[in-house]
Amino acid sequence: MTYCVGLLLNQGIVLLSDTRTNAGLDNIATYRKMFTFEAPGDRVIVIMTAGSLSVTQTTIARLTEAIEDPDATDETSIMKAQTLLKVADIVGNTLLEVRKDISDKMATMKQSASATMIVAGQRKGGAMRMFLIYPEGNYIEATEDTPFLQIGEHKYGKPILDRVVRPTTSLQDAQKAVLLSMDSTLRSNLSVGMPLDLAVIERDACQVTQRRRIEAGDSDFRAMSEAWSTALRDGFVKITI
Secondary structure: OOEEEEEEOOOEEEEEEOOEEEOOOOOOEEOOOEEEEEEOOOEEEEEEEEEOHHHHHHHHHHHHHHHHOOOOOOOOOOOOOOOHHHHHHHHHHHHHHHHHHHHHHHHHHOOOOOEEEEEEEEEOOOOOEEEEEOOOOOEEEOOOOOOEEEEEOOOOOHHHHHHHOOOOOOHHHHHHHHHHHHHHHHHHOOOOOOOEEEEEEEOOOOOOOEEEEEOOOOHHHHHHHHHHHHHHHHHHHHOOO
16 A cells, blocks of 8 residues: 655645555565656656556656657657646546556456556746546646645545645645654554655755655654654643543
8 A cells, every 4th residue: 555645835845655565464565656757947747656556657657758758749748748737637648548558458357457646846937736646547636725635545644634734834844744644644554654755846946855765763753753642642631521
C-alpha cells in the first residue's frame, strides 16, 4: 500500500510520500513513489504514485520517454506543455492507456491493475496547481476550499489535515502537518512504511527548493512523533465530559 499527500498553499507546495510497496513478515519491498521533472526557472512538475507498481512504473517510463523524444511536442511531453492543466491531461491519458494495456494482459487471470497519481507544480508565468489523477484518466484539482490531496491509505492521516491546513498555512507548518499525517498512518497501517520522501516547491521558484529523504530511525522525525503523542495524551486527559 501507499500514502502520498500534497498541500497547495499560498507560499508554495509541500509533498510527501512513503516508499513501502509490499509488506509482510518476510517480504518488504521499497520503491520510490515521488518523481521530479525540472527545468529550473522554467517549470517544475512532481508526480506521486499509488497503486499497481506495474502501472505506475510503466506510466512514468512512458512519460519520461515522451520527454526524451526529439520530436516531442506540447501535446506529448509534460516538459513542453503550455499549462499545468495540459500536463494533467497528458499524465491522465498516459495512465489510462497503460492501465488498459496491463489490464488486458491480466484479463485471462481475471485480475485487473489500477493506479492513481498526484501531479503538482508550476510553469513560469503560471499559477501553482495540483491535480489528483484517477485510474480512468480524469482528474480533480486542489482549490482554496480543499488545499490538499491524498492518494493511497489516506484515512488515518486526513483528520489532522482537515483541522490545521489552510491556504495561508506556512511552508514550515505545512511540513509539520504532512509529517504528522504520515506518522498517524505509519502507526495504524503496516503496509505504509519508511523511508519517506519530502519535497517543497516555493511559489514562483519553478524548481524544488527543498528535498529530503527521511530514513527509518531519523531522530528529528522520531522526536516529532513522540512530542505529538505526548500532546495528544495530555489533551485527552484535560478533556472532561
